[in-house]
Every structure is written in C-alpha cells, then in structure tokens.
Amino acid sequence: MKISIMKPGLLSTVQDLGRYGYLSQAVPVAGAMDQLSHRLANKAVGNDDDLATIEFTYAGASFKAETDVLLAYSGDGAFLVYNEELMPAEKPLFFCASSIIKLIANPIGVRTYLAVAGGWSVPNVMGSKSTYLTAGFGGLKGRALQKGDVLGNGNELNLVSAGIKDQLIKNELIFPNWRISRESLLPHNRQTLRVVLANEINWFDATSIISFLTKSYNVDRRSNRMGYHLVGKPLMRKVKRELLSTAVTPGIIQVTGSGDLVILMADCQTTGGYPRIAHIAAVDLPLCAQLKPGDEIRFSEISQDEAEELYLEREHDLALITTAISLKYIR
Structure with a gap:
C-alpha cells in the first residue's frame, strides 16, 4: 500500500507514540502531539497503537493512492475529502489505486492523523519512527513531508486489518457502517484543562495561585510542537531564588521570569530552569494538541489520584475498543 504526497500542507510529519529511554541524552520524547487521535486512527484499521501515522497540521494537503490502500484518520485539524464527499473519521476507509484525497479545514482544531493498515514504513531511530525536526532525525529523512514523497506500509496486514480490507472489497464499500466514538473519550468541556499542582506551586503568592x-x-501565536505560550495575567513569585535545571516532560506548565505561562509539548527540552506550577493531566493533553493561536483556556485543579483514575478509565475504554474491533473481524 502506497501513497504519494501531492501537497504536504503547512507541516506534515511521520510520528508514533514517541522515543523513550533517551531523556538522559537530551533526546526528547517527540511523537504524536495528540496521542489519542493517533491511537484511534491506528485502531480503526486494526493496527497496534504504536505504529507510525502521518501528523498533518491544519489542512491544505492532498495525496494520491498509488495502490489500493486501507486508511483511517482522526483529529480535529482537517476533514478528508474524496470525490467531493467528506469521509468519516475514526473508521476504516478503502481507496482504489489512483484515488486523490484532499484535506480541507476543520475549524475546531489543528492536527489530524492518517494511519495505513500495517503502519507507515520509515526507519527506526532510537527505537521510534517519530520525526524530531530540531535535530533532523526520525520519520522520513528527519524532515517534514514534501511534494513527491512516497510512503508505504511497513508490515504485512494482521488478521484484523486483512479482515477489514477483505470485507470492504467484497461489499464494494469505501467504509463500513461502524465508527469509533472519539467524542465519548473526551471531556464535554474542551476549554478547561485539568491540572495537578506541581513542585514549585508554593513559590507563587496566593493571589497568583487563585488567578x-x-x-x-489565550494561546499565543508563538506556539509549536515544543510548547505553547499563553497570554494572560502574569503570575507573581513570593520566592525570589532561581531554580536549578531540572527534569521536565510534556504537560508541565512552566512560569517564565516575566510571569508568563508555557505548556511544554511533545518536542520539549528534557530539562528546564523555570519553576513548574502544574502538570496537565495525561487525559487532557490531546486537548492541548488541538489548541490554535487565540483559543481561550482555563485550568481546573484535580488530585494526582484523580488524574491517575481518569487515565486508567480511558485506557480501559481504549482496550475495549480494540477488543470489539478484533472480535468483529477475527472468527
């Protein structure tokens, strides 16, 4: 299964669930910004969650099916269009060779993930296929996708993927009558991000914590895969000392010397010297990945136990989705 890139859009890269085990060597995790959408796109074609997808930023991209392909997409950055018809998200889509598929704007978010049955084939670098643009490695030659690039799937289809493909071909369908409900896995209020207060919370005065x-x-335009700068009331410290560089991870909210907030994202540095006021709950990081410049957000405190419970509940739901799809196609 192969596609060729006709228009790469603003920023399109190959990503997976990230590169772990190298933080001590200053290599960030990287990987899909919206890991929920990445995983759902993979699940919809029967893949394991960690297989590579294409992360499209906004719309304006298009590609051609060089062979028959079984694809799925998920995320809020764009809609897939074929023959002037919107293709549904979070379900398998079968396209014949020579089909041309476009991505048009979805005003809700930023990023969309395209999975192929078997996963996109690019070299493993440090145990991951994720593109890390800053250092120029991973993905396809360590860079964003370009016009003319050809990508194919890297593995033979497993039983689930083969079953999905065979059923669609047999019934001459582009897609089946089922889909994964991504909406049921996200909170109703997408503008409020749940946070666990972090190590240096007591460095700030009570007024700043309440604020x-x-x-x-509001999300500032100086936002990218490394981090989101936020515009709002600056926070004031009551502790004047500086923090020695310490470990940071995606989801940490740092406070700069001027009192501004920065949410660290997938390509963030491995250490930082700004105080950490909070950490976004893992289940809400996918919401961050879909934030656009100008979007308004708020923070709501939860405990570490609550954050862990929410994470485990979602993982349980995702496991049920995998089981349901498998049972449908493996007899």
Missing part, C-alpha cells in the same frame, strides 16, 4: 485557577488564558 491561575480562575482566570482564562
């Missing part, structure tokens, strides 16, 4: 948890912030 952090009650006032709104």
